Amino acid sequence: MILRQFLHNDPVGISYLFGCGGKAAGAVVDPVGDIHPYLQAADNAGMRIHFVIDTHVHADHLSAGRALADAAGAAYVLSAETGVSFPFKGVRDGEVLPLGNVSATVLHTPGHTPEHICILVTDRTRADEPWFVFTGHTLMVGDLGRTELAVSAEEGATQLFRSVDRLKKLPDYVEVLPGAYAGSVCGRRLSGKPWSTIGFEKRHNQAFMIEDEAEFVRFMVAEIPPAPPEAAKIRAVNSGVTAVAA
Numbered sequence: 001m002i003l004r005q006f007l008h009n010d011p012v013g014i015s016y017l018f019g020c021g022g023k024a025a026g027a028v029v030d031p032v033g034d035i036h037p038y039l040q041a042a043d044n045a046g047m048r049i050h051f052v053i054d055t056h057v058h059a060d061h062l063s064a065g066r067a068l069a070d071a072a073g074a075a076y077v078l079s080a081e082t083g084v085s086f087p088f089k090g091v092r093d094g095e096v097l098p099l100g101n102v103s104a105t106v107l108h109t110p111g112h113t114p115e116h117i118c119i120l121v122t123d124r125t126r127a128d129e130p131w132f133v134f135t136g137h138t139l140m141v142g143d144l145g146r147t148e149l150a151v152s153a154e155e156g157a158t159q160l161f162r163s164v165d166r167l168k169k170l171p172d173y174v175e176v177l178p179g180a181y182a183g184s185v186c187g188r189r190l191s192g193k194p195w196s197t198i199g200f201e202k203r204h205n206q207a208f209m210i211e212d213e214a215e216f217v218r219f220m221v222a223e224i225p226p227a228p229p230e231a232a233k234i235r236a237v238n239s240g241v242t243a244v245a246a
C-alpha cells in the first residue's frame with residue numbers, strides 16, 4: 001500500500017495519493033492547486049495514476065481533478081449522481097475501483113452535497129477487511145460537513161443523517177481520512193489533526209454521536225458558518241457550467 005497525504009493552506013483542504021505499489025496502480029483523491037506534486041509523488045512511488053477522484057463538486061476551491069486526469073491519462077471519477085457538462089467516469093454506490101492488490105469501494109454519502117461519495121479502501125495483501133475511508137466533507141475530524149451549499153440546510157441534514165449512519169456501521173478501527181481540517185469553511189469544530197478513526201469519532205465527535213434524526217437536523221442547522229466566498233460560482237466552474245470563476 002502506498003498512501004501520501006497533501007495538506008493545503010489556501011484553501012484549507014487535504015488531498016491524497018494512494019494505491020498498490022506492487023502493481024504500480026494509484027489514484028488521487030480531491031486534488032487542489034498545482035498538479036505537479038501529485039504527478040511527482042506518483043513517479044517517486046513508481047506508480048501510474050489510473051483514477052482521479054473528486055468526492056463531490058466542491059464549492060470552496062477550484063478542483064484540479066480534470067487537469068490532473070488529463071495530464072496523467074487517468075479516468076476522472078465523480079458520483080454518477082453528479083450533473084456536470086463534461087465527460088467523466090460516473091460511479092455508483094458499491095462500485096469497486098481496482099488498483100492492483102488495493103480496492104476502493106464507492107459509498108454514496110449525500111448530505112454535504114447530494115452527489116457526495118466516500119471511498120472505502122482495502123489492501124488485500126494485509127486483510128480482507130477495510131483499512132481506511134476517504135470521507136471528503138461528509139465526516140471530518142471533530143465535525144460533519146455543512147449541508148446547505150447545494151440544497152436547503154434541512155434537506156441536506158436529513159440526507160447526511162442517513163449517510164452518517166452508514167459510516168457508523170464501519171468497524172471502529174477503520175481510519176478516517178477527511179477532505180479538510182481546522183480552518184476549512186466546510187465545518188465548525190474541525191480538529192487540526194488531519195486523520196482519526198471511526199471509533200474515536202463515535203465517542204468524541206458531537207455531531208457524529210447524535211442518534212435521533214430530528215435532534216441531528218436541529219443540531220446541523222443551528223450553527224451554519226458563513227458560506228465560502230462565491231460558492232455558487234465555484235461549484236458552477238467545477239461542474240463545467242462556466243469556464244472561469246467570475
